[in-house]
Amino acid sequence: MIAAIAALHVAAWRQAYRGILPDATLDGLDVSTRALGRREALLRPSSAEVRTWLLERSADPDGDGSGPCMRRALLGFAVTGPVRDDDLTPAAQELYALYADPSELGRGRGRALTRHLLDDLGARGFREVVLWVLCDNHHAVRFYERAGFIADDRVARFEHGDTGRMKMRMRLALAP
Numbered sequence: 001m002i003a004a005i006a007a008l009h010v011a012a013w014r015q016a017y018r019g020i021l022p023d024a025t026l027d028g029l030d031v032s033t034r035a036l037g038r039r040e041a042l043l044r045p046s047s048a049e050v051r052t053w054l055l056e057r058s059a060d061p062d063g064d065g066s067g068p069c070m071r072r073a074l075l076g077f078a079v080t081g082p083v084r085d086d087d088l089t090p091a092a093q094e095l096y097a098l099y100a101d102p103s104e105l106g107r108g109r110g111r112a113l114t115r116h117l118l119d120d121l122g123a124r125g126f127r128e129v130v131l132w133v134l135c136d137n138h139h140a141v142r143f144y145e146r147a148g149f150i151a152d153d154r155v156a157r158f159e160h161g162d163t164g165r166m167k168m169r170m171r172l173a174l175a176p
Helices: 002-016 023-027 031-043 109-123 138-146
Strands: 051-059 071-082 092-100 128-134 150-160 163-173
Touching (some): 051 109, 071 109, 092 109, 128 138
Antiparallel strands (some): 051 071
């Protein structure tokens, strides 16, 4: 599954950030390198609170619900964990990553994954979720706004290789 997460991550970056980050940066992304990083993050999470969420579809070509032909397709993934900003309390969690398979965009996959992780975070007693998004990623900003996130006054520089862009923080209060 780690290879599938890495492949989806690279494909989603190439789709989401084309026109925002340089083509050379996106074309240079390597699935194997991403898989090594993901494997390390899963085996040695920075905190017990880090969660990786998977949205999968099962394919059953035989129609019997079992057997060697049963396959799962990864449709999206998300990663949550402790906030990294020192102005927030431990009652908040951060959404580190949320990506859907580019071929699945517009089918509600991201919304379903977001609803699930927000419900889980609320059930575990967290009161707020924050995330950082590139200011130029208008599609993602609209997606998060529709989910109820609101931009606050925090901005920072996102650095990736020799590329830099501005990012902003968005917040969502969870119901008690």
